[in-house]
Amino acid sequence: MSDFFPREAPLQKTVEITHAALKRAMAEPRFSAEQVAAFRDRLGTALHAELSEYQALLATAQERIELKIPFHETIIVSMLEKAFYNRSISLSISASEQAAQIAKWPQFTTPGPDLEAAAVEDPQGFIASIREQIALNEHTIERIEQRDGYLDQLFSLGDAGVATATELVRGLPVGGHTSLTLKGFQLDCLKLASSRLAAGSLIEDSLDNAIDPLKEHIYTHNQLNTLEFEASKRLEILGSLAEQYGQALDTVQGIGLLYADELEPEYFNQLHTLLTDLYQEATKQLATEIRPPAKPSGKNPRKRMPSAAGMRPKKMISVRGKGKLIGELRPADSEWQNEVIEVRSDYDRQLLSTYLQHGDEWVQIKTERPSPPASTRALNVIKGDARKLLATFAGYLDKARQYKTLSRHPQEVEELLTYQARKLDNLATELHLSLQTLPPASRLADDQTLMDTLRRAARQMIDEGRAMRIQLSLQLPPTHGNLHYLIDQERVQIAALGRRIQLTGERRDFIQEYAINDRKGYPLWYAHFHYAEADTAKQDYTVAHLKTKAQRTLSYWSQLANAKSGQAIVNVHRGQIGRSLAERWFLPVAQ
Numbered sequence: 159m160s161d162f163f164p165r166e167a168p169l170q171k172t173v174e175i176t177h178a179a180l181k182r183a184m185a186e187p188r189f190s191a192e193q194v195a196a197f198r199d200r201l202g203t204a205l206h207a208e209l210s211e212y213q214a215l216l217a218t219a220q221e222r223i224e225l226k227i228p229f230h231e232t233i234i235v236s237m238l239e240k241a242f243y244n245r246s247i248s249l250s251i252s253a254s255e256q257a258a259q260i261a262k263w264p265q266f267t268t269p270g271p272d273l274e275a276a277a278v279e280d281p282q283g284f285i286a287s288i289r290e291q292i293a294l295n296e297h298t299i300e301r302i303e304q305r306d307g308y309l310d311q312l313f314s315l316g317d318a319g320v321a322t323a324t325e326l327v328r329g330l331p332v333g334g335h336t337s338l339t340l341k342g343f344q345l346d347c348l349k350l351a352s353s354r355l356a357a358g359s360l361i362e363d364s365l366d367n368a369i370d371p372l373k374e375h376i377y378t379h380n381q382l383n384t385l386e387f388e389a390s391k392r393l394e395i396l397g398s399l400a401e402q403y404g405q406a407l408d409t410v411q412g413i414g415l416l417y418a419d420e421l422e423p424e425y426f427n428q429l430h431t432l433l434t435d436l437y438q439e440a441t442k443q444l445a446t447e448i449r450p451p452a453k454p455s456g457k458n459p460r461k462r463m464p465s466a467a468g469m470r471p472k473k474m475i476s477v478r479g480k481g482k483l484i485g486e487l488r489p490a491d492s493e494w495q496n497e498v499i500e501v502r503s504d505y506d507r508q509l510l511s512t513y514l515q516h517g518d519e520w521v522q523i524k525t526e527r528p529s530p531p532a533s534t535r536a537l538n539v540i541k542g543d544a545r546k547l548l549a550t551f552a553g554y555l556d557k558a559r560q561y562k563t564l565s566r567h568p569q570e571v572e573e574l575l576t577y578q579a580r581k582l583d584n585l586a587t588e589l590h591l592s593l594q595t596l597p598p599a600s601r602l603a604d605d606q607t608l609m610d611t612l613r614r615a616a617r618q619m620i621d622e623g624r625a626m627r628i629q630l631s632l633q634l635p636p637t638h639g640n641l642h643y644l645i646d647q648e649r650v651q652i653a654a655l656g657r658r659i660q661l662t663g664e665r666r667d668f669i670q671e672y673a674i675n676d677r678k679g680y681p682l683w684y685a686h687f688h689y690a691e692a693d694t695a696k697q698d699y700t701v702a703h704l705k706t707k708a709q710r711t712l713s714y715w716s717q718l719a720n721a722k723s724g725q726a727i728v729n730v731h732r733g734q735i736g737r738s739l740a741e742r743w744f745l746p747v748a749q
Contacts, residue, residue, distance in 0.1 A: 245305035342376035357420035398481030403437035445724030568630035575623030586612035
């Protein structure tokens with residue numbers, strides 16, 4: 159290889175020397191932070207020069223094939239292997255940068271009361287540390303994804319490439335960070351950096367509510383990429399991930415519209431971009447799972463079984479409102495009388511949630527915390543906050559109506575308005591309690607009017623949120639979730655249409671058709687339940703799918719076959735009807 163590419167040896171030697179120098183500088187206290195940083199810079203320069211050489215050579219591979227002078231497979235394998243090592247070494251720069259970050263900002267390193275107190279005491283320093291961490295995370299994620307990209311290319315080659323890649327996998331650190339573990343941490347950092355220091359608690363709480371629940375889903379996503387699950391479970395998990403990421407993306411888009419003046423655009427836009435990437439990654443994986451490629455790749459040796467030796471068993475669970483999660487099975491012990499599922503962060507092993515089984519679903523065990531002391535705020539402060547919030551009421555509603563035109567998840571529109579309504583209602587309650595401490599003769603009619611206005615505004619928010627969700631659920635392509643909501647709101651009814659008919663074409667299965675009608679009896683959508691035979695038991699359908707009026711004559715299989723992109727495949731998949739809904743509302747009215 160070195161004879162074929164004479165520049166490679168000196169470049170590789172320079173990397174080896176500078177890498178050794180950095181490791182020595184990091185290990186010996188006599189080197190200052192500035193000296194270690196200089197060693198990092200030298201190693202970064204050497205790695206960039208070496209990688210550029212490999213990339214330039216790899217970029218000519220297709221041209222050489224067309225000219226009928228292709229590289230021998232061993233040369234391609236060797237270049238990819240060396241590029242993999244280059245990116246692996248580059249992660250030592252990330253480790254050194256992280257150590258320097260911790261040394262620079264020790265007060266902001268360990269989560270807990272001390273960190274919170276330090277952030278309150280020095281908010282400017284805290285935000286500066288977060289911004290530096292964001293830049294560090296971005297570089298590290300890029301290095302990991304480049305390294306893994308070269309590994310994937312090796313796995314896509316012949317036996318020599320697979321053998322080399324398998325050996326490289328064995329050398330990876332056990333429990334090392336993946337790009338997903340770091341993206342979960344990056345989301346948290348970007349969330350903190352997205353609001354301005356002068357922003358109110360409302361924007362911070364809204365970002366918390368949108369981003370914090372994703373920690374469990376990113377853990378689940380990472381575990382799915384690490385563990386071997388059967389195809390049906392992979393499909394369920396990926397469908398849930400795409401839904402959860404999509405809803406969060408919708409919410410963040412709404413936050414950007416509703417609170418634009420209180421956001422730091424640079425970091426908020428990065429937050430939106432990272433969420434988009436997570437959604438697209440899950441969508442791409444889901445599309446591949448629904449409609450696998452013509453030449454499926456072999457088993458990925460990087461994956462292991464959920465019950466790998468020496469580790470707690472991993473299990474997929476269904477959680478109401480959260481979809482599918484993967485967690486660790488913890489046996490009954492002195493703390494829990496029954497076995498529970500724990501979901502932890504892959505970044506720092508922090509416990510995120512604990513679940514106990516109830517029937518087919520798992521319910522989160524909430525840790526009881528002491529109630530905060532009753533508010534002792536002065537009456538004039540409460541009234542001032544109430545008037546400020548009411549002053550934003552009309553503008554907030556107008557922005558919410560704009561957001562409705564962009565949203566693809568009706569539930570998120572309603573939840574944003576409901577959250578604002580709770581703020582209004584809580585202020586009304588606080589005002590009421592404060593007024594009760596005054597003698598009746600001292601209570602002003604204007605104060606009662608202010609309290610009533612808060613209550614009415616909260617009620618209007620809730621009513622408009624529900625109306626917007628209903629309208630969107632009717633306007634958007636039908637999904638299981640939107641149909642379920644419309645049934646609960648008594649906006650639709652289900653009717654079977656005739657007997658099963660046999661389809662023409664390659665798949666000659668039978669379908670039972672249903673109409674989903676509005677309250678006046680006019681059809682909004684249709685549903686097709688597919689059966690292998692005309693007399694197959696009604697509960698033994700192969701797939702149940704919702705249709706718009708335009709899609710009524712199209713079978714699920716033809717829609718799937720004609721989908722031209724990953725997103726189109728997922729959109730077809732989203733029209734499927736879950737078994738619980740099918741058994742409760744469709745099958746009972748079938749003939």
